[in-house]
Amino acid sequence: MRARAHCPRSGGPAVLRAPTAGPGPDSGAVAEARARRPSSGRPRCTAMPTTAAADRVGLVFSLFDADGNGAIEPADFDLMGSRVVAALPQADEEARDRLLDALQRYWRTLVTELDADGDGRISPEEFTAVVLDPERFDATIDEFARALSELGDPDGDGLVTRPDFLALMTAIGFDHRNTTALFDAFGPVDGDRVPVAVWAEGIRDYYRPEKAGIPGDRLVPGTAR
Template identity: 65%
Template structure:
């Protein structure tokens, strides 16, 4: 696993631990889902339902694969190797990527405007400066938009253990305040 991928996973774990108790559990996914859906007020019910389903699948996949003792929590040590295994987790990531990127396109034109992108990503918990850097790395058009396909592909790349130098690395980069 590349160092860059390990840093991306550590960040995702910290974000998924939405209640800050040091482990990931079902309540964390409920909290994050609520925050993201609140940021996506203009999205239609179908897109919101797809995101709810994607977050629910994310949790149920983690719980089924990692919670061997049935205690209902996932530690960072349990999370790290699993989430970077495309054979075990690729379909779940793909569903999540499609749902989140579609949520960012409430008018259905295939484009995501920066303000909504920033709102959704900060609702997940990413630092705003890093979110702007990510959006810039995606190469927005002259009207400051990126395609749904670009964002979806970027999410999938974020979880690839062998990739470095990808736009998603902007999310873990230290930014000056």
């Protein structure tokens, strides 16, 4: 039975978890990333995720796991990045580079924080433990949210058109019908466009462990309406 506590960040129920150390030797990028990781030795305080939050990140894991081998690896992030930037060729090079950098940080955070056995592959359990822990993942997801939403605004007017939104989200791997439902849930304005800031905040909410009943839930199969 896991101990419960009140997390100082959210005030909600939490699980106290000590950092996990892998039994095997580290290698390559894993060892390098771990060498940079601060270690306080204190247990972590992590809010218990809602079922909706677990479903959302489970979907993201399946999209990153391009070869379906049950783990995500550096090559999966390279493939994801190349697909997404190719989906919007009119975006400028700087915006594409920011998205690729954000995806690399996403991977480095996973490896640094919780590659429990040091093999450079992230399991579904490891993935969920990190991305639904705001203490460990908020800064990473903030960079990713800004990079992806700004990539969808190639003319820099602060708005994302429906075609550009659908192109980027389907390149990530989300279903077209679910992606359309998400765009509609964001409340398009001014010629069927969504503000960049609204999309970015929607991405941040998607990874919040306490969130349920949010627009991002529409991306999970069976929830589009």
